[in-house]
Amino acid sequence: MSINWPRFTELVRSHDRFLLTSHIRPDCDALGSELGMAGVLEALGKNVIIVNAQATPPNLAFIDPDKKLKTLGVDVEPFHLEGVEVLMVLDTSAWAQLGTMAEVVRSTKAHKAILDHHQGEDDMGAELFKDRTAEATGRLVVEAAHHLGVKLTPEMAKPLFAAIATDTGWFRFNSTSELTMRYAGDLIEAGAVPSEIYAALYEQDSLARLQLRGRILARTKTELEGRLAHTAVLKEDFEATGALPSDTEDVINLTLGIAGTEAAVILVEQPAGGFKISFRSRTPKVNCNEIAALFGGGGHKAAAGAFSNAPFAEAQTQVLDAVRKAMR
Numbered sequence: 452m453s454i455n456w457p458r459f460t461e462l463v464r465s466h467d468r469f470l471l472t473s474h475i476r477p478d479c480d481a482l483g484s485e486l487g488m489a490g491v492l493e494a495l496g497k498n499v500i501i502v503n504a505q506a507t508p509p510n511l512a513f514i515d516p517d518k519k520l521k522t523l524g525v526d527v528e529p530f531h532l533e534g535v536e537v538l539m540v541l542d543t544s545a546w547a548q549l550g551t552m553a554e555v556v557r558s559t560k561a562h563k564a565i566l567d568h569h570q571g572e573d574d575m576g577a578e579l580f581k582d583r584t585a586e587a588t589g590r591l592v593v594e595a596a597h598h599l600g601v602k603l604t605p606e607m608a609k610p611l612f613a614a615i616a617t618d619t620g621w622f623r624f625n626s627t628s629e630l631t632m633r634y635a636g637d638l639i640e641a642g643a644v645p646s647e648i649y650a651a652l653y654e655q656d657s658l659a660r661l662q663l664r665g666r667i668l669a670r671t672k673t674e675l676e677g678r679l680a681h682t683a684v685l686k687e688d689f690e691a692t693g694a695l696p697s698d699t700e701d702v703i704n705l706t707l708g709i710a711g712t713e714a715a716v717i718l719v720e721q722p723a724g725g726f727k728i729s730f731r732s733r734t735p736k737v738n739c740n741e742i743a744a745l746f747g748g749g750g751h752k753a754a755a756g757a758f759s760n761a762p763f764a765e766a767q768t769q770v771l772d773a774v775r776k777a778m779r
């Protein structure tokens with residue numbers, strides 16, 4: 452699906468008050484896309500507010516020095532959002548991913564739009580602007596800026612570079628295109644400093660986060676002649692280390708560093724119960740999006756996520772059986 456950019460620019464130019472939101476357990480692509488889009492809209496003189504269902508993880512707060520990212524029920528209440536003209540959802544097309552913002556999206560009288568790059572979508576009654584070939588929603592925001600004639604600034608460039616870099620595995624994933632590399636160059640020219648962004652993301656670990664990773668890696672097992680790696684994070688691990696749920700971000704990619712591994716799975720127990728499930732694959736045989744869909748989730752062929760409310764042993768068995776079936 453290619454994006455109808457003339458229609459997108461028409462939508463933006465014909466409205467003044469915008470509400471931006473994204474998915475729960477927000478990552479750099481979600482937050483960076485929101486901040487970048489807010490900057491683009493503000494450059495056009497628009498009134499913009501960003502509100503998410505969950506707070507920004509502490510390790511990602513560096514991309515929001517001006518604290519534009521608000522949390523529903525903490526910084527903003529639903530009645531504060533009644534006057535918006537356009538509600539734009541970025542980096543997700545799934546009701547389940549919106550958390551408490553889902554009710555805001557359902558009840559709003561604003562025009563609804565989605566800017567996303569994931570496979571599949573729910574019917575949100577929104578105008579879809581989706582490109583499934585894009586590696587990151589951050590890339591789509593850069594394209595939006597170009598189509599709207601907005602010059603990229605350092606304030607836009609930093610979060611957008613973080614969005615694109617993280618969703619491309621710092622440009623090492625096979626999906627990374629020549630066009631995206633050019634956009635990354637545009638962002639560097641506009642003021643993004645890759646070394647500073649990398650250091651903020653990966654060289655500011657707390658002792659608790661390092662200890663949590665040690666537990667996760669120690670629990671890692673392989674099977675199917677080493678082609679499948681899987682691990683888990685339990686509440687007891689967070690309690691023992693003092694780490695946060697956000698400290699598990701990207702740890703699944705470490706398991707793919709095992710020689711011969713083609714797919715990886717991690718289950719992360721959530722504070723409120725249930726398990727966040729992440730899938731990774733580097734073989735065409737394993738379509739992560741299709742497997743995640745079996746558990747009500749989704750994403751991409753090489754990376755996807757889902758959620759299970761089943762007890763740990765049951766959830767792990769169901770998930771691993773689905774991956775084993777795909778790999779045989």
